[in-house]
Amino acid sequence: MNRREEIEKNTDRAWNDLYNRLEQDGLLTLDDTRYGRTTQRQATMKWVAGIAALFIGVVSVFVWLNQSAPSATDTLVLHNAKGEPTLVTTFEDGSIIYLGEQASVEYPVHFAENKREVSLQGDAFFEVSKNQERPFIIHTQTAMIEVLGTSFNVKSKDSDAFSLSVRTGKVKVTSKINNQSVYVNAGETALLQAAGLRTLQTSDMEQFNSYLRYIHFKDQKLADIIRIINENTDSVQLKIAPEVGDRRVTIDFKDNTAEDMAQIISLAFGLELTKQQNILYLNQQN
Numbered sequence: 389m390n391r392r393e394e395i396e397k398n399t400d401r402a403w404n405d406l407y408n409r410l411e412q413d414g415l416l417t418l419d420d421t422r423y424g425r426t427t428q429r430q431a432t433m434k435w436v437a438g439i440a441a442l443f444i445g446v447v448s449v450f451v452w453l454n455q456s457a458p459s460a461t462d463t464l465v466l467h468n469a470k471g472e473p474t475l476v477t478t479f480e481d482g483s484i485i486y487l488g489e490q491a492s493v494e495y496p497v498h499f500a501e502n503k504r505e506v507s508l509q510g511d512a513f514f515e516v517s518k519n520q521e522r523p524f525i526i527h528t529q530t531a532m533i534e535v536l537g538t539s540f541n542v543k544s545k546d547s548d549a550f551s552l553s554v555r556t557g558k559v560k561v562t563s564k565i566n567n568q569s570v571y572v573n574a575g576e577t578a579l580l581q582a583a584g585l586r587t588l589q590t591s592d593m594e595q596f597n598s599y600l601r602y603i604h605f606k607d608q609k610l611a612d613i614i615r616i617i618n619e620n621t622d623s624v625q626l627k628i629a630p631e632v633g634d635r636r637v638t639i640d641f642k643d644n645t646a647e648d649m650a651q652i653i654s655l656a657f658g659l660e661l662t663k664q665q666n667i668l669y670l671n672q673q674n
Contacts, residue, residue: 464497466606469490471489472489474489475603478608479506480498482517484612486513486603488512488599491512492508492510493509501522503523504525511541512542514526514538514539519537523535531550531564532561532562534560538554539555539557552578553572553577553590554572561580563580566584570585570587576588576589577589577590603640605641608637609636610653614628617649624646624647626667626668626670635657650668660673
């Protein structure tokens with residue numbers, strides 16, 4: 389059996405397993421059993437699309453696992469095309485980038501011992517893990533951004549339209565044009581214009597929330613996906629068994645609730661989903 393035939397065979401098996409599991413769980417009809425009780429629910433295209441996107445991701449993971457891993461000295465580049473969902477990835481230090489459309493980020497497989505350095509083109513939202521010994525440095529075409537641990541949005545599509553808005557923490561921005569620096573606090577925005585850098589107050593949270601409506605996880609650890617879901621919802625919290633946290637998946641979510649995401653993940657990995665108060669538990673089935 390050649391490599392192509394092997395991939396096709398595993399793909400067919402994955403789809404058959406999915407269909408059988410959906411049929412067993414009653415998800416192919418309007419009756420749905422969830423958390424041990426029966427409810428009536430309208431089957432929506434969003435749900436079907438979510439399942440389809442997930443299994444495309446499962447097949448992608450199979451192919452990815454058969455590729456050689458990058459060496460420690462490699463530099464990786466993520467690019468998000470026009471019209472695509474927010475591309476979410478987790479760096480090795482736990483920091484997260486939400487990459488906007490027509491944006492790209494370049495970063496090393498392993499950060500240096502004294503700093504964490506990346507290069508950005510386009511718009512992105514960062515959640516940087518705090519580490520005072522290793523500052524996180526972002527290079528754009530016109531500015532350099534230095535942080536220790538915070539969350540902020542960068543707009544850098546055009547060389548003359550740089551801006552940075554801070555949601556939490558404090559960020560230092562330095563112009564590459566005239567070396568002027570400013571510190572930007574939570575609730576403030578830094579603008580780089582012909583006259584130089586300036587800061588102003590901002591209360592526009594929409595720019596942060598817009599990244600979360602349609603998101604794409606590419607070859608991400610399941611534990612990282614769960615952590616990101618938890619950081620962006622107040623309704624419930626997801627907890628996953630440690631032994632499955634390192635499994636990787638490629639998946640899209642579009643306007644899904646945290647409970648929908650948990651249900652999709654449980655189906656994909658054959659996990660048992662239970663709920664206690666506002667906590668959803670994802671464990672291996674007995």
